[in-house]
Amino acid sequence: MKSIVAKALFNSHSYAEYRKLVTDLLSEGKSTGAEQSESLTHYTSLNEVRMNRLEKTITITEDVIAKLQNLDHHYIWLVLSEGWCGDAAQILPILNKMTTASHKTIDLRIALRDENDDLMSHYLTNGGRAIPKVIVICKEAGIVRADWGPRPKGATELIANYKKEFGGIDEKIKTDLQLWYLQDKGISIQNELIDIMENIKYNRL
Template sequence: MKIAIGKALFKSHSYSEYRKLVSDLLRSEKSTGKEQSPELTNYSGLNETRMNRLEKTMKISEGIVENLKSLKNEYIWLVISEGWCGDAAQLLPIFDKMATASEGKIELKIVLRDENEELMNLFLTNKAKAIPKLIVINRETGGALAHWGPRPKGAADLITNYKKEHGVIDETVKTDLQLWYLHDKGLSTQLEINEMMLDLDSQVD
């Protein structure tokens, strides 16, 4: 696993580099990833707008900021993403703001799913390559300590329940999901990741 993580980190992007990569591809009417289609490019464009809005409006709660700054150890958050992924667009700005708030305790790195199949295959969700996936790495040892994703519990439950009832993931539930994120304002994600990090930090020597 350490080899796959090392390879991925070698070709990873900072948050700003990732944003620029997605934006540059959009100007050429392309999306990230192996598959190219007008639909995926359209999703990437919508996500660009979402991320711009979230960067301006998303706030990390004061208590969580203090917890992140007080972490005893240092970590890398390695996130598997793609520009067309709606969940990633909702969550990456939160990851970035939380990492920034940690004042050096957490460094955010992003890799593209289709360019890192070896890593992705280590962190499947129900045998699927669901993204985004946040992998918490001990900066000192390079080992993976935990992972989170592809979405917070409330959002995951929404998708699971809809699929049970209707048998498919369609545009209706995708719209419902975006509304869930809008109303949640990033709080569920912050709380879940905060709890995970405090738990991990208490275990790492």
């Protein structure tokens, strides 16, 4: 497992590098990932707009900032993502602001899912390759301590209830999901991740 994580980290990107990669591919009419299609490029374009907006509007709560800066170990958040993923577009800007607010206690690295099949296979959700997936690595020990994703609990319940009632995912629930993220303002993601980090803190090796 360590070698798989190390390989993904070696090929990973900073947040700024990831944003540039996605933007550069879009200028060529492409998206990240093994599959290329007009719909994936369209979703990537929508995500660019979402991420630009979130970078300007999302704020990290003072309570979460204090807890991030109080962590007594250093960590890497290695995130499996792709540019076309709507959930990733909602979540990555928040992760970036959290890691920035941590004052270098946490480093954010982003790896493309389709370039890291071995790692993705360890973090399936109900048998599927759902993203984004946040893998929490203790920097000092070089080991994985936790994982999170692909969605906060409220969003997961929204999707699960819709699938139960209607049998699948369509454009309506995708719109409803984006509205859920808009109304939540990133609070659920912040709280869930800081809970994970504090749990690691109080259950050290």
